[in-house]
Amino acid sequence: MNYTFQYGVVWKNLGELFDGAILTFQLGAVSFAGGALIGLFCAALIAYGPFILRLPVHVYVVAVTNTPALIQIYFLYYGLPEFGIRWSSEACLLIGLILNAGAYLTLIMRAGFLSVRRTELEAGQVLGLSIVQQVRYIVVPHIAKSIYPAMANFFIVILVMGTSIGSLIGVDELTGQAINLSSVNYRWLEYFTVVALMYVVLTFIASVGLALLGRWAFRVKARIF
Amino acid sequence: MLHLGVNDIRASYGALEVLRGISMSVKKGEISALVGPSGSGKSTVLRALVGLTPITGGNIEIAGQTIDYRSARSVRAARDTMAIVFQQYNLFQNMTVMGNVTFAPIKIKRRPVAEVEAQAKKLLDLVGLGDKHGAYPDQLSGGQQQRVAIARALALEPKILLLDEVTSALDPELVTEVLDTIRRLAGEGMTMILVSHEMAFVREVANQVVFMDRGEIIESGTPREIFDNPKTDRAQDFFSKILRH
Ligand SMILES: Nc1ncnc2c1ncn2[C@@H]1O[C@H](COP(=O)(O)OP(=O)(O)OP(=O)(O)O)[C@@H](O)[C@H]1O
Numbered sequence: 001m002n003y004t005f006q007y008g009v010v011w012k013n014l015g016e017l018f019d020g021a022i023l024t025f026q027l028g029a030v031s032f033a034g035g036a037l038i039g040l041f042c043a044a045l046i047a048y049g050p051f052i053l054r055l056p057v058h059v060y061v062v063a064v065t066n067t068p069a070l071i072q073i074y075f076l077y078y079g080l081p082e083f084g085i086r087w088s089s090e091a092c093l094l095i096g097l098i099l100n101a102g103a104y105l106t107l108i109m110r111a112g113f114l115s116v117r118r119t120e121l122e123a124g125q126v127l128g129l130s131i132v133q134q135v136r137y138i139v140v141p142h143i144a145k146s147i148y149p150a151m152a153n154f155f156i157v158i159l160v161m162g163t164s165i166g167s168l169i170g171v172d173e174l175t176g177q178a179i180n181l182s183s184v185n186y187r188w189l190e191y192f193t194v195v196a197l198m199y200v201v202l203t204f205i206a207s208v209g210l211a212l213l214g215r216w217a218f219r220v221k222a223r224i225f
Numbered sequence: 226m227l228h229l230g231v232n233d234i235r236a237s238y239g240a241l242e243v244l245r246g247i248s249m250s251v252k253k254g255e256i257s258a259l260v261g262p263s264g265s266g267k268s269t270v271l272r273a274l275v276g277l278t279p280i281t282g283g284n285i286e287i288a289g290q291t292i293d294y295r296s297a298r299s300v301r302a303a304r305d306t307m308a309i310v311f312q313q314y315n316l317f318q319n320m321t322v323m324g325n326v327t328f329a330p331i332k333i334k335r336r337p338v339a340e341v342e343a344q345a346k347k348l349l350d351l352v353g354l355g356d357k358h359g360a361y362p363d364q365l366s367g368g369q370q371q372r373v374a375i376a377r378a379l380a381l382e383p384k385i386l387l388l389d390e391v392t393s394a395l396d397p398e399l400v401t402e403v404l405d406t407i408r409r410l411a412g413e414g415m416t417m418i419l420v421s422h423e424m425a426f427v428r429e430v431a432n433q434v435v436f437m438d439r440g441e442i443i444e445s446g447t448p449r450e451i452f453d454n455p456k457t458d459r460a461q462d463f464f465s466k467i468l469r470h
């Protein structure tokens with residue numbers, strides 16, 4: 001093998017890679033937050049809702065969790081224009097990821113809802129809490145604590161695997177940026193070793209942040225590694 | 226003065242009718258004890274009072290006002306008057322001891338935080354947990370959790386206190402502590418309904434003893450009437466077994 005690594009060109013374009021990393025982080029965070037809201041809502045419906053509302057939630061969850069995220073996003077990006085709906089690549093990625101995360105987080109949160117002790121809710125009820133207050137003060141803290149590790153893991157999945165799908169539809173997140181830059185001068189190996197390192201740093205920061213947050217907010221004893 | 230009237234109430238779990246016409250009246254400042262074998266429906270009576278188990282017949286009145294359990298406002302008024310301490314404590318696991326005691330007064334009753342916290346400190350001292358303010362329920366023993374539950378109920382300043390087997394999970398030394406707390410409340414004129422297996426204690430503090438079996442009241446009367454001269458075979462049988470322990 002007579003390949004010589006030349007990182008000079010990567011250093012020159014490091015700024016653009018950083019921009020990509022920041023976009024990756026933003027996409028991951030927004031998708032996760034949006035998905036968490038959908039998940040909370042759908043899990044609450046599954047736990048407390050009437051059958052007619054539980055059914056569409058089940059259909060949504062099954063449909064999304066049994067198809068690849070890539071196909072879902074391709075559908076939004078290439079499929080919807082056939083019906084006259086044309087969104088930017090960023091919007092397709094974000095909406096796709098949010099819907100995808102929403103379905104997975106519904107499953108994760110449903111487990112949390114099911115593990116809330118009925119007796120605790122009854123105590124809240126006789127103390128005068130409304131249903132909304134019971135969810136806010138008893139259910140949400142409980143599921144936050146009991147499913148926090150699963151949620152945190154899922155955030156990493158979205159952050160690394162989810163967002164990088166964007167590169168295939170022209171979003172300049174970290175992977176997309178690396179593809180753009182390396183296709184100019186064919187320094188694939190250099191770019192991708194640096195990008196891999198950046199992903200590691202990104203997930204490390206996210207893991208530590210999440211572990212500290214969990215410990216502080218929910219008394220979760222999460223391991224960082 | 227009649228404080229609480231329970232008139233021929235019925236309740237079911239599915240097809241199983243667990244309360245089959247229960248009537249009792251509790252006067253202000255008096256203590257009524259519900260006793261009877263396991264599964265006889267004692268907890269269900271207390272749950273029906275606070276609207277956790279729906280009644281399918283009869284009615285319940287407080288100070289002459291019938292509670293309408295279908296009306297949210299009426300139920301809220303009833304829950305303002307009564308506080309219940311559950312057999313399994315039912316503490317909020319995600320809140321500290323202090324949080325459990327102060328939560329409803331601050332968030333629901335909207336009383337001033339400083340006042341509620343000062344009151345909570347006194348109540349926790351009263352139940353012997355003055356040093357556990359910051360602990361979470363899963364860091365406490367069963368007996369300690371039970372006493373937090375009592376403090377939480379008292380923080381609501383109820384007119385009527387419902388206590389469900391509050392000593393069943395306690396070590397003997399703690400039983401004494403909790404019973405002392407109840408005795409003190411009795412001395413202060415709190416109206417109480419308590420479910421208990423501590424017959425000696427019931428005999429000491431209760432004004433009225435109600436003996437239940439299979440969802441019915443078999444006998445009721447003063448402790449002396451019920452314990453010393455039970456009229457029915459079932460009561461005789463039950464007390465002879467339980468008092469022999
Ligand atoms: N959630 C429930 N679902 C179905 N049946 C129930 C439920 N809770 C109680 N029961 C039944 O109702 C009956 C009365 O129960 P309850 O808890 O009132 O008895 P208890 O007198 O308090 O007994 P213990 O002394 O064991 O606490 C029992 O037969 C019990 O099995």
Ligand SMILES: [Mg+2]
Pocket residue numbers: 267268269312389390
């Ligand atoms: Mg009971």
